[in-house]
Amino acid sequence: MSERAFYVTTPIYYISGNPHLGHAYTSIAADVLARYHRTQGDAFFLTGTDEHGGKVAAAAAAAGLHPAAWTDTLVPKWQALLARYDVQYDDFIRTTEPRHVEACVEVFERLKASGDVYLGTYEGWYCTNDETFWLESKLLDGRCPNPECRRQVQWLSEDDWFFALSKYRDRLLAYYRDHPRWVRPERAYNEMMATLEGGLDDLCISRLGLEWGVPLPGGGVMYVWLDALLNYITALDYTRGGVRFERYWPANVQLIGKEIARFHTIIWPAVLWALGLPAPELVFAHGWMTFEGEKMSKSLGNVVDPFAAAQRFGADTLRYFLLREAPFGSDFSFSEEKMRVRRNGDLGNDLGNLVKRSLAMLVRYRDGVVPASSEQSFGARFDGLGARVATALDALDFRAALETIWELVAALNRTIDERKPWELFKRGDGETLDAALYDLCEGLRWLAHLLTPFMPGTATMIWQQLGLGGTARGPWRDELVWGRLASGTRTNPSDAPLFPRMDAVVSATA
């Protein structure tokens, strides 16, 4: 059952400052999906940066730079972040690239031609900072109601372009009812359904007073959110009849933070339909990351620096921790102590130590060469394991996927204590010893395959210590067959532990 090409996206990151761990979180999740699907067939993973808008222009001005020059200095930080966490994307789109800007203009023209974009008049209070129109009733003392803004608003009356969003309300409602799992988790689905039932207004999609954005006919720029959403198809060369688009759209999974669900699950499908395109199959809104229970924010000074964290713990430990610790749709409380516990427990004691003890016994008793086994019964119990991990991944239940993999880790640790290779060796029961050692090595080979999407670096180290060339690859249904590891394979174990124990940070003030 070869699957159709798989397409996964992250939001494009709004480059208003430096990346934090939350950005890495979304990207890692997308990377795990992409890496998994790449092992099974064809996959395309898109990420990028959202570079337009008044805030970016203002930040650039403050730095004395043209917005384009300003964003040029910031984008490498995001790319460095992704590299630091071994996030392997297929394309990185910047909304300032000509391929995107030109495609946005083309989309605008098409929508105008079809009548879904029309010229109207917008009157109302406008906050320049937030680039937002506010209803009079929302204002607080005549100021912007956004608590982080509170600036003076101004009365604006301008001819603007509108998108006929309200026209798609009934279709959206029907779509939601027919596809109860297209927005997840369920909480997000419910909230969006409630929004739809409350009714929709047409969307103002132009900003006449701004210059930093996709230029529109007659002046002004495209509303940044429309500009941003379109990246998911402009990167596939949609307007240029690209093969990428044919192959990958609609997206299988679009990952978003829960705060931008409305844009992705109401406006976005309506825009796609207006273009005659199908909506994505699944939009998944993951939770917020908090620091020891409190929202991460610059003002609280508790933003976790993703570079420092990776430096201290390593990319794979972070990747494992972020996906294992909390359900993907829930908020997630980060703390170094929790991470240390996972690192030393699950990774060091269970996995790392398993690799080391298994290969050490192989060296001690069989000169490091994988023996032939006359006995295949041990592996039978893992027949459905790969399929269970795959099922969990399809549901974006990363945690369940990892728990399932750890069933194998635990079973291997257990079988060592049960079969006691050291006793078999002393007793001279070579055949039974060979069977035990083979099973351990074969289990490690399975782990390399299963861990590849989650911890690519670790998976490769296990693979290579087994003496196998390159990296673990190939569809699980073919590779996860007990007994595929060739006897006679000369292993190449390392003395260095995969996950050295980490001690708690001692308070400097103690």
Added chain:
RNA sequence: GGCUCGGUAGCUCAGCGGUAGAGCGGGGGACUCAUAAGCCCUAGGCCGUAGGUUCGAAUCCUACCCGAGUCACCA
């Protein structure tokens, strides 16, 4: 205020109509291949509160309490 989601063992959570579960922590034990790691045994929690439905509810319904989120152009 409306709506949504949670409130289960010390901690993090699973279970979601049929005699309460996992991991971690804690306690005990046997071993030695290994990163003082691994393995085995153990923990007796009014399943937020009060009602209701049912032969039977953590699991369905109602009210309430507590926490979080969200409420139209705000990553």
